[in-house]
Amino acid sequence: MTSRPSTVRGHIVAIGGAEDKTSELAILKRVFELAPEDSHEVSVIATASSIPDQLLPSYEAAFKRLGASQVHALDIQDRQQAAEAEVVRLIQRSGVIFFTGGDQLRLTTVLGGSATLRAVRERLRAGAVVAGTSAGAAAMPSTMIYNGAASDALRKGAVNMTFGLGFVRGMVIDSHFLERGRFTRLMEVGASNPEQLGVGLGEDAAVIIHPDRILETIGPGHVIIIDSRDLASSNIAELEMGAPVAVENMILHAMVSGHGYDVDARRYLVAEELEAVLARRRQE
Amino acid sequence: MTSRPSTVRGHIVAIGGAEDKTSELAILKRVFELAPEDSHEVSVIATASSIPDQLLPSYEAAFKRLGASQVHALDIQDRQQAAEAEVVRLIQRSGVIFFTGGDQLRLTTVLGGSATLRAVRERLRAGAVVAGTSAGAAAMPSTMIYNGAASDALRKGAVNMTFGLGFVRGMVIDSHFLERGRFTRLMEVGASNPEQLGVGLGEDAAVIIHPDRILETIGPGHVIIIDSRDLASSNIAELEMGAPVAVENMILHAMVSGHGYDVDARRYLVAEELEAVLARRRQE
Numbered sequence: 046m047t048s049r050p051s052t053v054r055g056h057i058v059a060i061g062g063a064e065d066k067t068s069e070l071a072i073l074k075r076v077f078e079l080a081p082e083d084s085h086e087v088s089v090i091a092t093a094s095s096i097p098d099q100l101l102p103s104y105e106a107a108f109k110r111l112g113a114s115q116v117h118a119l120d121i122q123d124r125q126q127a128a129e130a131e132v133v134r135l136i137q138r139s140g141v142i143f144f145t146g147g148d149q150l151r152l153t154t155v156l157g158g159s160a161t162l163r164a165v166r167e168r169l170r171a172g173a174v175v176a177g178t179s180a181g182a183a184a185m186p187s188t189m190i191y192n193g194a195a196s197d198a199l200r201k202g203a204v205n206m207t208f209g210l211g212f213v214r215g216m217v218i219d220s221h222f223l224e225r226g227r228f229t230r231l232m233e234v235g236a237s238n239p240e241q242l243g244v245g246l247g248e249d250a251a252v253i254i255h256p257d258r259i260l261e262t263i264g265p266g267h268v269i270i271i272d273s274r275d276l277a278s279s280n281i282a283e284l285e286m287g288a289p290v291a292v293e294n295m296i297l298h299a300m301v302s303g304h305g306y307d308v309d310a311r312r313y314l315v316a317e318e319l320e321a322v323l324a325r326r327r328q329e
Numbered sequence: 330m331t332s333r334p335s336t337v338r339g340h341i342v343a344i345g346g347a348e349d350k351t352s353e354l355a356i357l358k359r360v361f362e363l364a365p366e367d368s369h370e371v372s373v374i375a376t377a378s379s380i381p382d383q384l385l386p387s388y389e390a391a392f393k394r395l396g397a398s399q400v401h402a403l404d405i406q407d408r409q410q411a412a413e414a415e416v417v418r419l420i421q422r423s424g425v426i427f428f429t430g431g432d433q434l435r436l437t438t439v440l441g442g443s444a445t446l447r448a449v450r451e452r453l454r455a456g457a458v459v460a461g462t463s464a465g466a467a468a469m470p471s472t473m474i475y476n477g478a479a480s481d482a483l484r485k486g487a488v489n490m491t492f493g494l495g496f497v498r499g500m501v502i503d504s505h506f507l508e509r510g511r512f513t514r515l516m517e518v519g520a521s522n523p524e525q526l527g528v529g530l531g532e533d534a535a536v537i538i539h540p541d542r543i544l545e546t547i548g549p550g551h552v553i554i555i556d557s558r559d560l561a562s563s564n565i566a567e568l569e570m571g572a573p574v575a576v577e578n579m580i581l582h583a584m585v586s587g588h589g590y591d592v593d594a595r596r597y598l599v600a601e602e603l604e605a606v607l608a609r610r611r612q613e
Binding site: 266267280 | 479480481482483507508509510511512513516531532549550551555561562564573574575576577578579580581582583584585586588597599
């Protein structure tokens with residue numbers, strides 16, 4: 046592991062909003078297994094949710110069953126709570142930091158610039174797992190989608206975006222992706238800036254973002270990749286708001302469990318290739 | 330125009346199921362303008378619909394307003410009617426043959442192998458326009474989708490297909506495409522046979538298939554192209570039924586009005602390129 050200041054040692058796990066409790070537990074098991082050996086404490090941040098009291102007990106139970114030594118249920122509902130030293134202290138002890146679903150705009154408006162968020166980023170750099178489902182997944186990149194009807198979203202301005210939590214750069218993450226037909230949302234984003242990779246998570250799927258920016262798909266669903274970097278043309282800059290956006294040449298992949306994607310090399314990895322890449326990394 | 334027996338002189342217009350009556354009339358105007366000069370009669374075939382009496386009068390009124398000399402409302406509901414000499418005679422007189430929406434499986438089960446369908450194919454070869462909306466568009470290729478939930482259809486066997494009406498080869502056409510999030514349906518088809526182009530019609534869009542297989546998009550919506558011919562890998566042949574399908578490397582385009590696509594050259598045509606191609610063809 047190099048010692049560049051930007052080096053991240055921890056894993057990110059973005060989950061598509063698993064509705065199937067069996068597959069969700071299998072995904073949470075992988076999340077917990079990625080925790081560093083020196084910390085088996087878990088923080089669950091329910092800021093995105095309007096029903097934290099209903100969500101937190103089930104995550105507490107799930108992580109305890111998986112072997113967590115302690116589960117900290119962090120119902121951070123305002124910016125004052127996000128600044129509390131006690132919350133920061135619990136994050137600093139945690140090997141897994143998990144963001145529930147809800148509204149990603151609540152996550153960013155409450156946590157943006159807070160001591161809690163800084164502590165989460167430090168833990169990620171130091172080797173902790175940062176995981177999130179649905180809104181908790183969508184908020185992870187430096188820029189996120191927070192609104193936009195899926196039906197024909199490929200109209201200028203249909204997708205609303207703002208700064209995300211900044212755990213990962215170079216991509217936008219969308220959840221409930223196949224179930225809500227959100228392809229057009231990532232196509233609009235890709236037309237607006239083809240440098241950014243589109244990652245669409247099916248509900249019963251998740252993606253592990255390894256420290257070297259290798260994506261690994263887990264769960265019984267799909268992870269869709271929309272790669273706009275070879276975009277040949279788009280009319281988006283010339284259009285009125287609401288007018289239909291044309292795009293020429295985006296690349297589409299559908300990954301299933303065990304398949305992966307090298308974000309920086311822009312390379313799809315079938316199961317044997319992903320295994321080889323991950324094995325090589327473990328030896329380094 | 331060469332004299333090969335397979336040469337088609339007529340245009341096909343596939344409409345995505347226009348719900349907006351203003352844009353529908355603009356699209357029907359283009360349909361009528363493509364009719365050959367020697368026939369301004371229109372046949373409307375309502376076989377797909379379970380409510381032909383509600384659909385036929387509005388199409389009759391629309392085509393009359395556009396200048397049709399006669400509109401033949403053909404409520405062909407069974408195979409006996411599809412064999413009637415009088416129906417065949419009316420088709421043979423028509424410069425436009427229009428298929429309403431409904432259920433594409435009704436279209437094929439009633440019309441498949443009939444004298445009426447043979448007459449429609451002959452008229453298309455001779456220069457008539459064959460147009461259809463929704464089910465009437467989906468049924469046009471040699472193979473069609475007739476069923477398959479859009480939400481996560483990318484599972485082996487989720488899409489049901491059978492023989493279509495056979496007006497155009499080398500593609501599959503899906504309607505209500507952006508509105509119902511049907512990307513995964515064309516991805517499953519593309520994985521099963523990458524040779525076939527996927528054409529997804531937004532509801533307020535249509536595609537003109539010119540005789541030389543140049544596609545031209547019309548209407549305020551989108552036409553999506555999913556080109557699987559460079560598919561690098563897929564697991565579909567190895568899977569159990571219902572298991573999630575992986576696809577590596579499909580190409581995605583979104584066309585808007587005035588943009589086109591050369592099916593055989595696999596080339597996206599921005600507005601100026603399409604104009605140049607169509608102008609060259611008119612001179613030939």
